[in-house]
Amino acid sequence: MDDWASKIRQGDARALARAATGIENRDPQALETLRELAPGCGHARIVGITGPPGAGKSTLVDALAVALRRQGKTIAILAVDPTSRITGGAILGDRIRMQQHHADPGIFIRSMATRGSSGGLARATADLARLMDAAGKDFVIIETVGVGQDEIEIAGLAQITVVVLVPGMGDDVQAIKAGIMEIADVFAINKADQPGADRVERELQAMLSLANGRRPAIVRTVATQGTGIDALLEAVAAADLPAHRLEPAREPAHIGIDHLGIAVESLAKAVSFYESLGMTVAHRETVATEKVNVAMLPAGESRIELLEPSAPDSPVGKFLEKRGAGLHHVALRVPDLAAAVGRLRAAGARLLNEPRQGAGGHLYVFVHPASTGGVLLELIQESGR
Numbered sequence: 001m002d003d004w005a006s007k008i009r010q011g012d013a014r015a016l017a018r019a020a021t022g023i024e025n026r027d028p029q030a031l032e033t034l035r036e037l038a039p040g041c042g043h044a045r046i047v048g049i050t051g052p053p054g055a056g057k058s059t060l061v062d063a064l065a066v067a068l069r070r071q072g073k074t075i076a077i078l079a080v081d082p083t084s085r086i087t088g089g090a091i092l093g094d095r096i097r098m099q100q101h102h103a104d105p106g107i108f109i110r111s112m113a114t115r116g117s118s119g120g121l122a123r124a125t126a127d128l129a130r131l132m133d134a135a136g137k138d139f140v141i142i143e144t145v146g147v148g149q150d151e152i153e154i155a156g157l158a159q160i161t162v163v164v165l166v167p168g169m170g171d172d173v174q175a176i177k178a179g180i181m182e183i184a185d186v187f188a189i190n191k192a193d194q195p196g197a198d199r200v201e202r203e204l205q206a207m208l209s210l211a212n213g214r215r216p217a218i219v220r221t222v223a224t225q226g227t228g229i230d231a232l233l234e235a236v237a238a239a240d241l242p243a244h245r246l247e248p249a250r251e252p253a254h255i256g257i258d259h260l261g262i263a264v265e266s267l268a269k270a271v272s273f274y275e276s277l278g279m280t281v282a283h284r285e286t287v288a289t290e291k292v293n294v295a296m297l298p299a300g301e302s303r304i305e306l307l308e309p310s311a312p313d314s315p316v317g318k319f320l321e322k323r324g325a326g327l328h329h330v331a332l333r334v335p336d337l338a339a340a341v342g343r344l345r346a347a348g349a350r351l352l353n354e355p356r357q358g359a360g361g362h363l364y365v366f367v368h369p370a371s372t373g374g375v376l377l378e379l380i381q382e383s384g385r
């Protein structure tokens with residue numbers, strides 16, 4: 001056993017591959033070896049590459065591996081597929097990849113997929129990453145298909161997460177926003193050789209301007225041609241600041257103005273005014289339950305939210321009748337809504353609802369103007385990691 005660990009430390013590729021398989025199978029002896037190796041961890045940079053199916057993640061990882069090998073770095077690639085898609089695309093891609101790097105002992109590659117529960121997959125991936133770290137790899141690159149919670153969990157292992165987007169995603173950029181956007185340290189707009197890269201980048205910029213202070217880099221790549229790979233590596237290196245790593249949670253610690261809600265008679269007219277100021281609409285939606293059409297325009301760290309009634313009996317419609325167009329509410333972002341609500345209740349504030357979950361996954365509560373100095377107040381907690 002001891003022997004096994006020391007072989008791995010000395011770079012024995014066969015021993016490493018055997019340990020990796022043992023860890024995937026939760027073999028007690030392999031797990032014991034990992035425990036022995038644990039003190040040697042902490043050297044590797046662990047980079048997550050995630051994004052929708054077919055975005056070019058594997059191609060990108062290959063290109064990164066080639067560039068890193070040229071710098072003399074050693075690499076482990078862990079390709080994780082929690083969705084276990086039966087198309088075989090991933091497996092095929094990875095087989096081609098294995099052939100390409102077959103003769104290179106500086107690259108270790110392992111593909112993993114599972115059906116059903118993936119909590120175990122996340123754990124095995126974490127252990128494998130640790131094993132590769134202990135074995136002295138300079139980089140551990142974890143590729144996951146990113147759309148859901150499990151994938152976010154796996155991406156959460158990484159010190160630096162690259163989210164891969166592609167042209168033509170359209171509303172998908174919105175759709176993946178909730179979870180994935182929060183974990184991104186770097187965005188790669190891959191397939192930048194295809195039309196629509198400008199549009200994805202614009203949408204992404206608009207979305208990031210709504211985010212809280214974090215400014216992930218955006219890099220365009222053509223993975224199949226190796227274009228933008230050096231820039232991507234630079235962005236990864238730049239994102240990898242010690243301070244960044246020491247910060248476990250990325251939730252906003254301070255209260256800030258999330259948005260100002262303005263009730264308007266005509267959304268089109270109001271939007272054109274703000275556009276003439278140079279602002280752009282980042283997001284539009286109709287909230288059926290509230291009978292309101294909404295347009296969000298980023299303004300620095302905050303936003304202007306324009307509200308137009310979609311039916312005469314909507315709350316905003318009633319507001320317009322009673323008070324006329326104007327400031328409808330102020331929304332503050334708070335780090336911990338439950339704590340804020342507890343304090344407000346203790347202080348006797350008049351809450352208009354129990355904390356609820358909004359469409360974007362955030363929690364919110366409204367406070368009556370009587371308690372706030374005359375304006376309806378919304379408190380928002382962004383959805384966490």
Ligand SMILES: Nc1nc2c(ncn2[C@@H]2O[C@H](COP(=O)(O)OP(=O)(O)OP(=O)(O)O)[C@@H](O)[C@H]2O)c(=O)[nH]1
Nearest residue numbers: 053054055056057058059089090093191222223224
């Ligand atoms: N035009 C173009 N095609 C690309 C680019 N990068 C990858 N592709 C192609 O896109 C397809 C999917 O690439 P993969 O690297 O397998 O994508 P993936 O994200 O790993 O896919 P899954 O692991 O199955 O989710 C392949 O046919 C690649 O050749 C690019 O920059 N430009």
Ligand SMILES: [Mg+2]
Nearest residue numbers: 057058090093
């Ligand atoms: Mg792949």
